[in-house]
Amino acid sequence: MKVLKLEEIPLSKARDLLELRQKRGPLESYQMAALSHASKFSKIPSEKAEGLVKALIDKFKISRATAVQVASVLPTSIEELRTLLAKEGKVFLTEDLEKILELIRTYLE
Numbered sequence: 001m002k003v004l005k006l007e008e009i010p011l012s013k014a015r016d017l018l019e020l021r022q023k024r025g026p027l028e029s030y031q032m033a034a035l036s037h038a039s040k041f042s043k044i045p046s047e048k049a050e051g052l053v054k055a056l057i058d059k060f061k062i063s064r065a066t067a068v069q070v071a072s073v074l075p076t077s078i079e080e081l082r083t084l085l086a087k088e089g090k091v092f093l094t095e096d097l098e099k100i101l102e103l104i105r106t107y108l109e
Contacts, residue, residue, distance in 0.1 A: 008065045010049035011072040012042035043074050044107060052107045060100060062088055074104055 009017075015038035018031060027035065044052075049071045056067035066088055075081040078097045085092055092100075 008068040010042070010046060010053060010068050011038050012044060012049045013046040014038045015042050016046045042072070044071075048107050052104065055103055056100070059103070060092075060096065070100070070104070071107075074108065075101070076104075077101075 015035065018027065018035040018038060021027065021031070022035065042049075052071040053064065053067040056062055056070055057064060062070075062085065066085060069084050070081070073080070073084060075084060078094065078101065081097050081100060082092070085097075
């Protein structure tokens with residue numbers, strides 16, 4: 001097997017890819033564990049998660065890795081969001097955090 005592309009993906013996208021792989025044959029034990037985790041904790045469809053990632057990158061200039069974490073966790077409070085954004089190395093104003101939370105809520109509808 002050859003790696004064609006290395007990219008961070010939201011949890012729901014990982015779930016979709018593992019389900020697709022499962023249709024081709026049995027999964028290894030670590031793949032089954034990952035599928036179980038992704039199925040249990042992914043909260044929105046992968047298309048919506050990818051849309052949220054793109055919107056976060058475009059509107060708030062955060063890294064793809066952080067945007068993927070936000071789209072996978074879908075924080076509901078400023079405190080949760082601050083924790084995920086801490087590795088960005090910049091300070092986000094409370095009003096920006098509220099805008100991010102509002103954006104997240106639109107993807108949850």
